Amino acid sequence: MRKVRQQTMAGGLSVLGLMLLWTQPASAHVQKGEAVGLLTGFLHPLAGMDHVLAMVAVGLWGAQLGSPGIWLLPVAFPLVMAMGAMLGLVGMRLPGIEYGIAASAILLGAAVMFELRPPLAVAAILVGFFAIFHGHAHGTELPPGQNALLYSMGFVMATGCLHAVGVGIGTVHRWPWGQTLLRFAGAVVAVGGVFFMWKALP
Amino acid sequence: MKNLATSHLPVYATVACAVVLCPAPAHAHLNSMGMGPIFDGIAHFLMSPEDLVPVLALALWTGLRGASYGRRALFVLPGAWLLGGLLGLIASATNGSAVLSSIWFLLLGGLLVVNAKLSLHVTTALAALLGLYHGYLNGTGMGASGSTAVALLGLVFAVFVLVALAAAFVVSLRAQWARIAVRVAGSWIAASGLLLLGWAARKG
Numbered sequence: 001m002r003k004v005r006q007q008t009m010a011g012g013l014s015v016l017g018l019m020l021l022w023t024q025p026a027s028a029h030v031q032k033g034e035a036v037g038l039l040t041g042f043l044h045p046l047a048g049m050d051h052v053l054a055m056v057a058v059g060l061w062g063a064q065l066g067s068p069g070i071w072l073l074p075v076a077f078p079l080v081m082a083m084g085a086m087l088g089l090v091g092m093r094l095p096g097i098e099y100g101i102a103a104s105a106i107l108l109g110a111a112v113m114f115e116l117r118p119p120l121a122v123a124a125i126l127v128g129f130f131a132i133f134h135g136h137a138h139g140t141e142l143p144p145g146q147n148a149l150l151y152s153m154g155f156v157m158a159t160g161c162l163h164a165v166g167v168g169i170g171t172v173h174r175w176p177w178g179q180t181l182l183r184f185a186g187a188v189v190a191v192g193g194v195f196f197m198w199k200a201l202p
Numbered sequence: 203m204k205n206l207a208t209s210h211l212p213v214y215a216t217v218a219c220a221v222v223l224c225p226a227p228a229h230a231h232l233n234s235m236g237m238g239p240i241f242d243g244i245a246h247f248l249m250s251p252e253d254l255v256p257v258l259a260l261a262l263w264t265g266l267r268g269a270s271y272g273r274r275a276l277f278v279l280p281g282a283w284l285l286g287g288l289l290g291l292i293a294s295a296t297n298g299s300a301v302l303s304s305i306w307f308l309l310l311g312g313l314l315v316v317n318a319k320l321s322l323h324v325t326t327a328l329a330a331l332l333g334l335y336h337g338y339l340n341g342t343g344m345g346a347s348g349s350t351a352v353a354l355l356g357l358v359f360a361v362f363v364l365v366a367l368a369a370a371f372v373v374s375l376r377a378q379w380a381r382i383a384v385r386v387a388g389s390w391i392a393a394s395g396l397l398l399l400g401w402a403a404r405k406g
Contacts, residue, residue, distance in 0.1 A: 071382045075315060075389040082396035089400030139397055149251055149303075152397035156390045 037147035041154025044138055045162065050101050050196045051134055055159055057108035057189045058127055059166015060182055063173050064115055069123060070170075074163035076124045077131045078156050084132035085139020098200035100133030105193025112186025115179070134159075239349040243356025246340070247364075252303045253336050254364070259310035259391045260329060261365040262384050265372025266317050267325070272369030274322060275329045280362040282333025283340075287354040290341020298339045300402035306332065307395025314388025333361075 045051050055077070062073040087094065094100075108130065110116075111123075118126075138155065169185065172178025247253055260279065264271040290296075310332075313320070320328075340357060344350035375381050 071386060075386055078393040079315075079389055079396070082393035082400075085397050086400035086403070089397075089404045091404075139400065148300075148401035149394065149398050152401070153251060153255070153390075153394045156393045156397070160386065160390050 037150035038154040040143055040146055041151035041156075042158045044141065044151075044155055045134075045158045048138075049192065050105060051138065052162060053189045053192045054101065054104040054108055054130065054134065055162035056166040056169070057105065057112055057186065059163040059168070060112045060170045060185060060189075061108060061123070061127075061166075062163070063167050063170020064112060064182060065117065065120070065123065069120055070167060072120060072124060073127050074160065074167065076128050077163060078159050080128035080131040081135035081159060082139070082152075082156065084135025086135075087132070088136040088140040094133065094136045097133050097137050099197065100130065101137060102193050102197035102200050104130030104133060105196060106190050107193075109186045109188070109190030109193055113183050113190055114186075115183060239352035240356035240359070242349075243353035243358075244360040246353070247357045247360040252298070253340070255391055255394070256303075256306040256310050256332060256336070257361055257364055258368055259307070259314050259388065260332060261368035262372050262387060263310060263314040263318070264325060264329075264365075265369035265375075266314070266381060266384060267319070269373050271322060271325055272365075272373055274326050275369060276362065276365045278326050278329040279333045279365055280358045282330040283337035283361050284333075284354065284358045286334035286337025286339075287341035287344075287358070288337075288351075289334075290338040291344060291350060291354070293338070293342050296339065296342045300398060302335070304395045304398035304402060306335075307398060308392050309395075311388045311390070311392030311395055315385050315392060316388075317385055 045055065058073050058077050062070040065073070084094070107126070111126075139152075143151075170182060173182055257279065260275055261272070264275040310328075312318075337354075337358075341354065344353060372381075372384055375384065
C-alpha cells in the first residue's frame with residue numbers, strides 16, 4: 001500500500017514538473033471585441049435581484065393576460081428599456097431611479113397577484129414606463145475596455161431570457177392550482193419590491 | 203451467418219492494407235491548401251456582430267415574409283456584398299460609422315418585430331443596400347491584394363450560407379408561437395441597435 005502511494009506521488013510530481021516546464025501565455029487581459037463583453041452584458045441584469053424580480057414579473061403578467069399580451073409585453077420592455085439606457089448615455093438625468101425600479105416590482109407584482117386585466121395598451125404603457133428606469137440604471141454601466149455592441153446584445157438577451165423564464169413559469173396558468181401559484185409568485189415579487197423600496201428610502 | 207462474415211474479412215483486410223501502403227500528403231495545413239484566406243473571410247464575418255446581426259435580421263424577416271422573399275435575399279445580399287467589397291478593395295480605407303451600424307440594427311430589427319409587409323422590390327433594394335454598405339466597409343478594411351479578394355469570397359460565402367439557413371428555417375416554421383419567437387428576436391436586435399446608438403452618441 002505504501003509502495004503504491006509512493007508511486008502515485010512520484011507520478012504526480014513528474015506531471016507537475018512537466019506542466020511547469022511547459023508554460024503558456026496567460027491571456028488574462030480583456031481585449032476589445034472579445035466575447036467577454038457579451039458575457040458581462042449578459043450577467044449584468046442577473047446581478048440585481050430588483051431587476052430580476054421585475055423582469056420575471058413582466059413575463060408572468062404576460063402569461064396571465066394571454067395572447068397578444070404574452071408576447072407584446074416582453075417585446076415592449078427591451079425596446080423601451082434600451083430607450084431608457086440611451087437617455088442615460090446621452091446624459092439625460094432621471095430622478096428617483098431606485099424608487100422607480102422598486103415601484104416596478106411592487107406594481108408588476110401586484111398586477112400578477114390580483115391578476116389585473118387592464119386594456120393591453122395600458123399594460124404596455126405601464127411596463128414601458130418602468131422599463132425606462134431599468135434601462136437607465138443598467139445601460140450606462142459599460143465596464144471600460146469592453147465592446148459596447150457585444151455588451152448591449154448580452155444585456156438585451158439576458159433581459160429577454162428573464163421574460164422568457166416568467167412566461168415559462170406562467171404556462172401553469174391553465175390549471176387552477178397554477179393560477180393560485182402565479183398569484184403567490186406575484187405576491188413574492190411585490191414583497192420584494194417593498195423591501196427594495198425600503199432600502200432605497202433615505 | 204458467421205462464416206459469411208468471416209469470409210469477407212480477408213477482403214476488408216487487403217483493402218485496408220492497400221490504403222495504408224499508399225499514403226498521400228494530408229494537406230491539412232491552410233498554407234498548403236491555399237484555403238487560408240477563405241477561412242479568414244468566413245471567420246471575420248462570424249466574429250463581427252456588426253456584420254452578422256443585420257444579415258441574420260434580414261434573413262429572419264424575409265423568411266417570415268415567405269419563400270420568394272427569402273430566395274431574393276439569398277441571391278441579392280451576397281451579390282451586393284461582393285460588389286461592395288470589390289469596390290472597397292480599390293477605394294481608400296474608411297472607418298465604419300457606429301451610428302450607421304446602429305441604424306441597420308434598428309431598421310431591420312424593427313421590420314422583423316412588426317413583420318413589415320414591404321413589397322418584394324423594396325425588400326430587394328434593402329438587401330442590396332445592406333450588402334453594398336457592409337461589403338464596401340469590409341473591402342476598404344481588407345486592402346487590395348490577391349489574398350484579400352479570396353477572403354472576400356469566403357465572407358460572401360458565409361453570408362450566403364447564413365441567409366440560406368436562417369431564411370429556410372423560418373420559412374419552414376408553422377407554429378404561431380415559433381413565428382412570434384422570431385419576431386421577439388427582432389425586438390432584441392432593435393433594442394441592441396438603440397443601445398449602440400446611445401454609445402455612439404456618448405462617444406461622439
